[in-house]
Amino acid sequence: MTQERISAEIADLHEAYLKEGVERHHAARDFAPYRSSALRHPHQPLVVVDDPEAAELTGPVFGVTDVTALDADLTRQHQGQPLGERITVTGRVLDRAGRPVRGQLVEVWQANASGRYLHQRDDHPAPLDPNFTGVGRCLTDDEGRYAFTTVRPGAYPWRNHRNAWRPAHIHFSLFGTAFAQRLITQMYFPGDPLFPYDPIFNSVLDERARQRMIAAYDHDLSVPEWSLGYRWDIVLDGPSATWMES
Amino acid sequence: MIKPTPSQTVGPFYGYALPFAGGGDLAHGGIVLHGRVYDGAGEPVPDALLEFWQSDPDGGLRGAPGSLRRDPVTGAIIGRHGLDFTGFGRVATDADGRWMLRTLMPGLPYISVCVFARGLGHHLYTRAYLRDEPGDRLLAALEPGRRATLMAAEEREGVYVFDVRLQGEQETVFLDFG
Ligand SMILES: [Fe+2]
Numbered sequence: 001m002t003q004e005r006i007s008a009e010i011a012d013l014h015e016a017y018l019k020e021g022v023e024r025h026h027a028a029r030d031f032a033p034y035r036s037s038a039l040r041h042p043h044q045p046l047v048v049v050d051d052p053e054a055a056e057l058t059g060p061v062f063g064v065t066d067v068t069a070l071d072a073d074l075t076r077q078h079q080g081q082p083l084g085e086r087i088t089v090t091g092r093v094l095d096r097a098g099r100p101v102r103g104q105l106v107e108v109w110q111a112n113a114s115g116r117y118l119h120q121r122d123d124h125p126a127p128l129d130p131n132f133t134g135v136g137r138c139l140t141d142d143e144g145r146y147a148f149t150t151v152r153p154g155a156y157p158w159r160n161h162r163n164a165w166r167p168a169h170i171h172f173s174l175f176g177t178a179f180a181q182r183l184i185t186q187m188y189f190p191g192d193p194l195f196p197y198d199p200i201f202n203s204v205l206d207e208r209a210r211q212r213m214i215a216a217y218d219h220d221l222s223v224p225e226w227s228l229g230y231r232w233d234i235v236l237d238g239p240s241a242t243w244m245e246s
Numbered sequence: 247m248i249k250p251t252p253s254q255t256v257g258p259f260y261g262y263a264l265p266f267a268g269g270g271d272l273a274h275g276g277i278v279l280h281g282r283v284y285d286g287a288g289e290p291v292p293d294a295l296l297e298f299w300q301s302d303p304d305g306g307l308r309g310a311p312g313s314l315r316r317d318p319v320t321g322a323i324i325g326r327h328g329l330d331f332t333g334f335g336r337v338a339t340d341a342d343g344r345w346m347l348r349t350l351m352p353g354l355p356y357i358s359v360c361v362f363a364r365g366l367g368h369h370l371y372t373r374a375y376l377r378d379e380p381g382d383r384l385l386a387a388l389e390p391g392r393r394a395t396l397m398a399a400e401e402r403e404g405v406y407v408f409d410v411r412l413q414g415e416q417e418t419v420f421l422d423f424g
Contacts, residue, residue, distance in 0.1 A: 019399035022394075025249060025250050026250075026252050026253040026367070026368040027252060027254055027255065027368050028367060029251050029367050029368055029370075030339045031367060034255075034365070034367065036364055036365030037365050037366070037367060038286070038365075039285040039286035039287050039289075039365075039412070039413060040285050040286070040291070040363055040364075040365035040366050040412050040413065041366065041367075041412065041413060042370065042412060042413055042417055042418075043286075043413055043414065043417060044392075044417055044419070044420075044422050045420055046370075046420050046421060046422035047384070047387070047388065047419050047420070047422065048421075048422045048423075048424060049383075049384055049421050049422065049424075050383075050422055050424065051383045051384065054423065055299060055300065055301055055307055055354055055356070055358050055421070056299070056358050056371065056421075056423050058307040058308075058309070059299060059309070060299055060309050060313065060332065060333060060334030061308075061309045061310065061311050061332075062311050062313065062314070063311030063312065063363060064311075065311055065312050065314075065315045065316060066311055066312065066313065066314040066315065066316065067316070068318070068321045070321060071321075080385025094248065096247050096248050096249075096250060097247065097248075098248050105314075107263060108263075109262070109263030109264070111257070111259075117259040117262075117263055117364055118262055119258075119259045119261055121258060121259070122334065123257060132365075133262070134262075134263075135262060135263040137314075144326050163294060169261075171254075171256070171257065171260065171263070173256075173263075173264060178423075179299040179358055179360065179371075180371070182297070182369060183250075183359055184253065184254065184255075184256050184362055184369060185251055185252060186254040186257075186295075200254060200255060200257075200367075201254075203254075203255075203367045204252040204254070206252075208249075209249070209252045210252070212249065212250075212251050212252060213251065213252055213254070218341060225250055227336075233251065234251045235248045235250045235251050236250060236251070237250035237251075238423070239368060239423040239424045240424050
């Protein structure tokens with residue numbers, strides 16, 4: 001399977017999306033260019049649950065016992081400093097009404113600066129870094145703010161098709177006040193030349209929605225002689241009941 | 247209304263980040279819920295991650311912190327202390343697509359399930375019903391064949407089995423909360 005063929009399939013699906021004219025925010029579950037989606041998406045439509053008592057309108061809670069102070073700094077989890085470009089990533093977690101999601105768990109994981117995950121199934125022949133695990137957690141503050149210090153992850157190859165490379169990204173996992181607001185996504189870096197080639201990034205059919213996965217470089221967040229700063233706000237989707245409440 | 251951040255697949259490499267020690271042990275001495283995740287070819291899915299959210303035995307939905315309680319010395323996750331019921335569980339499937347949860351019988355008739363997997367761009371919600379409750383709005387709206395996919399079967403006392411079929415024949419009913 002060539003990149004040319006994958007790119008042509010992506011272009012066709014993006015064009016079909018525009019023709020349909022219905023705005024969709026999330027990754028399409030049935031997206032043939034991302035080949036492992038083929039057998040892993042339902043054929044039946046989702047069943048709408050319209051029940052004000054549904055358990056999914058509430059959700060799990062986390063607290064100070066669930067994180068440690070070191071969790072949010074991925075560069076301080078080992079004896080030495082990891083290799084790579086030190087960055088901070090910060091932003092706010094909001095619901096669709098723009099209200100901060102307070103005291104909730106944010107989890108991240110990522111490849112090291114060479115594009116290698118500390119995972120036995122990652123056999124990309126790039127070096128592991130003994131000073132980098134690539135896992136972080138924090139709780140949002142009263143304004144919904146989260147912050148991580150880490151290194152910029154490298155791009156890495158995968159076997160979706162010949163010469164397939166993932167743009168650099170950090171995986172994010174988020175909780176809202178309702179289980180139905182749960183989100184797992186990926187944060188990308190501005191200006192990545194790999195965007196047009198990647199079936200996972202492009203499984204989000206809407207161009208403006210894809211832009212919402214890309215962090216902004218923010219010079220005011222850069223720390224002199226220490227780290228470069230990126231800002232990325234995250235908006236949790238969810239049942240209208242959760243954002244209609246006052 | 248602000249537009250939401252799009253979902254992306256959990257990918258294959260969440261294993262050292264998301265599952266945690268005791269993630270499926272909400273409580274002992276209650277019930278066991280277990281099953282497998284299958285793809286559209288009927289093959290077990292070895293890289294799915296399931297999350298669970300449920301009411302306590304009285305039907306309460308407050309939950310409690312402490313699912314990922316940490317050792318203050320090493321930072322390691324040491325699990326729930328067992329007094330509070332957190333209501334939250336997280337389990338990765340094993341090489342055979344299997345997962346297991348030890349928990350308390352919820353006051354509501356179901357346990358909410360959220361399915362993430364490599365190859366799945368946007369997670370899916372379903373429910374494992376532990377009993378058929380007349381008047382349950384979701385069950386009442388489904389035709390019998392589809393409704394059966396949400397019913398956990400009691401294999402023996404206190405042990406329930408609930409399989410998730412992502413696609414195809416007997417495909418699980420997945421839910422949209424609007
Ligand atoms: Fe990744």
